[in-house]
Amino acid sequence: xxxxxxxxxxxxxxxxxxxxxxxxxxxxxxxxxxxxxxxxxxxxxxxxxxxxxxxxxxxxxxxxxxxxxxxxxxxxxxxxxxxxxxxxxxxxxxxxxxxxxxxxxxxxxxxxxxxxxxxxxxxxxxxxxxxxxxxxxxxxxxxxxxxxxxxxxxx
Numbered sequence: 001x002x003x004x005x006x007x008x009x010x011x012x013x014x015x016x017x018x019x020x021x022x023x024x025x026x027x028x029x030x031x032x033x034x035x036x037x038x039x040x041x042x043x044x045x046x047x048x049x050x051x052x053x054x055x056x057x058x059x060x061x062x063x064x065x066x067x068x069x070x071x072x073x074x075x076x077x078x079x080x081x082x083x084x085x086x087x088x089x090x091x092x093x094x095x096x097x098x099x100x101x102x103x104x105x106x107x108x109x110x111x112x113x114x115x116x117x118x119x120x121x122x123x124x125x126x127x128x129x130x131x132x133x134x135x136x137x138x139x140x141x142x143x144x145x146x147x148x149x150x151x152x153x154x155x
Contacts, residue, residue: 003048006030006041011050020051057130063114063123068103071096071127077136079126079143080110086126087113088155089143091136095127109155 003011009030014020021029023038032038045051049066061067063080073094080088088110092098102110114123130136147154 004041004044006032006037007045007050010038010041011045014051058126058128060124060126063103063125067125068096068099071099073097074129075131075133075136076127076129077139077143078128080114081124081126082113083122084124086143086147086152086154089140089147091130091133091140093133095129099125113155 010026013026013029020042023035023042026038026042027033027035030038042051047062049061049064049070051070060081073096075093076095077089077091078095078099079086088102090098090102102108103114105111128139130139144154
């Protein structure tokens with residue numbers, strides 16, 4: 001995946017510093033006057049999987065190998081979306097492991113649904129990091145019922 005020159009520079013700075021520098025400092029190094037420019041390019045790098053998915057307790061990211069590998073092994077719940085519509089909900093002790101197992105297992109309905117998708121860029125992952133097992137199960141049941149009530153079928 002080709003990066004915009006500003007994104008390449010931000011990523012190089014990140015690798016050299018071992019962390020993401022404050023936006024003002026990055027703007028100065030990049031020679032841009034707007035913090036919105038820095039924010040935009042950092043968000044694009046996150047979407048492309050160049051930064052780990054970890055700090056937020058919830059979010060949505062595109063399904064790609066970089067994002068899968070960058071997921072931390074955290075307890076939570078995830079929803080797979082196709083064209084922004086849910087098709088799979090799962091609570092788990094390890095989001096990364098569970099996702100990788102579902103995506104790699106050629107016989108799983110999830111794999112077959114993704115494989116049948118003409119444009120895999122339209123597949124994304126919504127995630128909620130939740131330590132408490134009962135809260136995860138409750139949210140899973142709630143979402144399944146909610147989607148069912150909305151006429152959305154899950155696999």
